[in-house]
Structure formats: structure tokens, C-alpha cells
Amino acid sequence: MRIEFLGTGGFHPNERRHTTCLMVPEIGLILDCGTAGFRIAEHIETKTLDLLLSHAHLDHICGLTYLVTLPIIHNVEKMRLFGAQHVLDAVRDSLFSEAIFPVGPPFEFHTITPGDSIELANGTQIESFPLTTHPGGSIAYRFELDGQQIAYVTDTTVDGTYTDFIRGVDLLIHECYFPDSSSDWAETTGHTHSSTLAELAQSANVGRLVITHVDPLNLDDDPIGLDEFKKIYSNVTIADDGLTIDLSK
Numbered sequence: 001m002r003i004e005f006l007g008t009g010g011f012h013p014n015e016r017r018h019t020t021c022l023m024v025p026e027i028g029l030i031l032d033c034g035t036a037g038f039r040i041a042e043h044i045e046t047k048t049l050d051l052l053l054s055h056a057h058l059d060h061i062c063g064l065t066y067l068v069t070l071p072i073i074h075n076v077e078k079m080r081l082f083g084a085q086h087v088l089d090a091v092r093d094s095l096f097s098e099a100i101f102p103v104g105p106p107f108e109f110h111t112i113t114p115g116d117s118i119e120l121a122n123g124t125q126i127e128s129f130p131l132t133t134h135p136g137g138s139i140a141y142r143f144e145l146d147g148q149q150i151a152y153v154t155d156t157t158v159d160g161t162y163t164d165f166i167r168g169v170d171l172l173i174h175e176c177y178f179p180d181s182s183s184d185w186a187e188t189t190g191h192t193h194s195s196t197l198a199e200l201a202q203s204a205n206v207g208r209l210v211i212t213h214v215d216p217l218n219l220d221d222d223p224i225g226l227d228e229f230k231k232i233y234s235n236v237t238i239a240d241d242g243l244t245i246d247l248s249k
């Protein structure tokens, strides 16, 4: 099975990264749907798509409006949208309001109470965990694919509350919006800065870390200070759009 990093930036798209969207085509799993959501169409392998939202900020949901054509053009029979109640309300009542978008939402809505376990169409179980430091909150997810434990955590500071939730995963996909030089901004906006993430990955005994949701104002190859990062935790990669992780290798 493979994980496709369709969008790996936060806030707004730039010439290098669209905003957040991950996909596991073989089981129809999609995690968040920012502007990279337009790329979902070219990866569809299932009749049902299960979309899990971390939260409803625009860089995680605006691509949902691009999916209205999937049942018409790509023979998708069902799209299930999972998120906290206030997140689904925002999608239904704001993003898909007539003033914003001309067509109603094409989804079945499924409310998650953070902490719930979600069963995907193919039977995969996904655990959820509430993150509270980002404005409006966010949800982290953990699941197993091809015998590997995977966690997806975005839009949060590293506050110690979810360390046990991600402990021992083979692959941690985690945001890192800011380098340590902007740690004050990280605290203000409820985002992660680099050394806190390195220490988390090290202390939670993570097998491999892939960083996503990086600052779109920084197009450098290394927006977070990898040399310093690797002194604390070394098995780290910064994702770009188009990265594929093949879990069978």
C-alpha cells in the first residue's frame, strides 16, 4: 500500500506546495482536503472514498468543493466525510452555503467524537485523539496499514498530551510550520516548531518522521533547520507534493 502526499503546505498554496491532503488510494482513505484536493481524481482506485478531517480551517477543507465532479466523471459511488460536529457543520453550512459554492455537498456526514474509533469502508480501523492547542481544536489519527502503525498529527503545538497516542508508530506524519527562530509565532498560532517535534519523535520512539504542513512563505529545501533537528532525531524527511511512501518496502 502507498501513501500519496498530494499537498504538503499549510495556510496557502505556493509554487512548490498545495495545501494539505494525503491519500491512500488502495483503501480510499483521504486525510484532509486543502487545495491539493484537485489531485485526488487522478489517484482514485475505489468506489467509496472516506475523508477524515483534522479540523475545518480552509487549508484543510477548501478542496472538498473540487470533489463534486467525482461521482459524475470518476464513478465514485459514495463519499463519507468524517469530522467533529462543529467541523462538519462548518463544511455544510459555510463552505457549501449557496453564497460560497453553487452546489450542495456530495458527502455522507459522519460525526466523530474525538477518541472514537472509525471503521473505513474496507474495514480498516482508525483511532482518533483530540488536540486542543490549535484555535478551534484538531483531531489526530492513528491506524495500521500493511502491518505498520501510522499516525497523522497536524495543527497543534507539541504539548505532551498526545505522546502516548503516537508512541511506537513506524511512521509519524506531523506538521512543522515553524523553525525554532519563530517559536513565539508557533505558540501564538497553535502550531509546531522544530525542536519540540524532534524531541517528541525521539521520546515517543517513532520509527520514521515525515514533516508536512510547512510554512508556504518559505520555499527553501530546508524550511525548519534540519541540521539542528537531526542532532535530536535523525530519521526525518520534509515532504514535498508528489512524495509517495510505499509501505511494502
Ligand SMILES: [Zn+2]
Pocket: 010, 011, 057, 059, 060, 155, 213
Ligand atoms: Zn493548517
Ligand SMILES: [Zn+2]
Pocket: 055, 057, 134, 155
Ligand atoms: Zn488550522
